[in-house]
Amino acid sequence: MVTVRSGGPADGVTDVGPPSDGDFEEFYQAFFQPLTIQLFAYTGNMAAAQDVVQEAFCRALARWKKVSRYDDPGAWVRRVAWNLATSQWRRARTAALFMRRQREEYASAPSPDRVALAKALATLPAQQRRAVILHYLADLPVSEIAAQEGVAEGTVKSWLHRGRTALAAQLTEKEKTRA
Amino acid sequence: MPDFDDQILTSAFAEFRDEAAPYVRPDGVAATSATVRTRKRNRAVALSVLALLVIAVPVAAGATADGDSHGPPSQVAASTEFTTAPTTSPTSPAPAQTSPSAIPPAAHGSSAASSPANAGLTTREAPDEFGFYTPSRRIVCLMTAEANAVRCDVNHDWELPAAPESCHVDWGNGVSMGNGKKAQLTCAGDSLQNESFEVVPYQTVIKSNDLKCTVTDAGVTCLDLSSGHGFTVSRAKYKLF
Structure with a gap:
């Protein structure tokens, strides 16, 4: 089982047995929403926030065998998502979106x-x-x-x-x- | 009042979190797995194609280089050669004209299609001073190895910029460069015309020290390999670079 918590260094390794799809599912459910809300607050754009978080989870799944053995896989995926959001390309795009924010995309x-x-x-x-x-x-x-x-x-x-x-x-x- | 600030912000962020949460719509684990599978498959395909190219390109290049050197030059090879001459274009081969040659190719290190990139071009080394005409005889050039210099006089249709005040003789009858300096239009009271100069066939590369001049039916391009300066001349236009 992967320990799911929100903090901690991403580079520690703990032998917790072979990872499984169930582990990833639990991990995804636990982290997707809070991480998306953080990046929504940062970018001001829900779609962009979901994109980068989804991309971070894709990368996590691609190397899940390794990531799941970290002390804190949540910290790894959070760092990847934030790096994506603040990368040069994203920064330019999201900055522009942020400046003309408040164009709400939701029904309510x-x-x-x-x-x-x-x-x-x-x-x-x-x-x-x-x-x-x-x-x-x-x-x-x-x-x-x-x-x-x-x-x-x-x-x-x-x-x-x-x-x-x-x-x-x-x-x-x-x-x-x-x- | 940091404590008060902290309370305000803790409360504001909690409300923000609660309000935003319903709008988060995860793609789901299944979609994530599908994306990862697709990427793995695409990567495998890309690697296969790359591996195929790594094997196929040298084989194809080798086959081209080993082919009939008397046949027409390959279009790919001609394009490669002309990357240093932006205003010229790949050309079809003209019949090689034979003329009394001051430097018989064999005696001066001529090499035909010595590499895939030069396939279709004949390369030859010039002596210390070498003058030549293009087959049309519209362009006559003189290369001097010692000064890494070359001058080409052209029977041209160019529109010339105004002559500099310092030029009191013929202006812009050709282009010259040497000693590592940038190419420029000539200001000369003489002419290079010399009936003893050789007429070199199209698709010839002439090397003299660091200079390389390429003769094609699109014109003559000379490049100083040490400085990167050069020029292209033809009847219709000239370009200095």
């Missing part, structure tokens, strides 16, 4: 809170946006965000502090305006 209307958060996120620099999303949506500790981003923990703390302050200010302001 989004709540004011979600629109407010999405708009506020869009104003953050990409690094701060990633740090905030990984912290609040992926529930990752600073050390794991630093590992995923390849930066020092102090840098992540700085991104989080600035991002959090800017977001809270905007959300509070909107709250006052609405009141």
Whole structure:
């Protein structure tokens, strides 16, 4: 059985017996939705978020024998999905989409809170946006965000502090305006 | 107030998560498996094709190189040769004209179709100074090995740019380059015309030091292999590069 948890280094190896399709199914069910929501928050586009997450899972399945033996396969697939989303090609495409965001693609209307958060996120620099999303949506500790981003923990703390302050200010302001 | 900020954000993200969740529509494990299977199959096919090409191309190239050197040049080989001459185009072979030759091919290291890329072209080494005409006699060139220099005078229909102020003799009757410098239109009071020069047949490559001039019925292209500079001349146009 693959241990399913949301954090932890992706390079550890644990002998947990031969992987099976059942393992992958469980893994897919557990991680697809939270990962897609994180990338939706980052890109502002649900279809693009689902694309990159699906692609990450395809890559995981292609090398499932190896990935399933990692300490934390979830961290591996999350890193692949985020790398895809922030790669050069994706960045250009999603940035353009992000700038002309709020063209909702869903049948029901989004709540004011979600629109407010999405708009506020869009104003953050990409690094701060990633740090905030990984912290609040992926529930990752600073050390794991630093590992995923390849930066020092102090840098992540700085991104989080600035991002959090800017977001809270905007959300509070909107709250006052609405009141 | 970080704690207050944290509360606001925790709450906002929780709402965001709850609201977005229903809109996530996973493709499913079956679709993922199908994609991976398709990719594996495509990769296997691609590798097979690649392996086939790796085997087939050298065999085909070898067959071409070993073929009848008196036959028409292959189109592929001609295209390859002309990659250094953008304004020329692959041509059909013209009948080789025989003329009194100042440098008999055999005596100067002539080699026909020495490699697949040169199939259809005859390569020859020029002596220290070598002048030649094209079969049409519209172009006459002089190659000088010591200075890595070549000048071609052309009986042309070109539209010329204005002559530079420093040029007080004939302007633009041809093109020259040498000593590693870029090719330029000539400003010369003399002419290269010399009846002792050889008429070289089309599909000939003449090498002189670092210079390589290719004669085809589309014109003459000369390239300085050390500097990368060169030119193409024909009756209708010239190009410096």
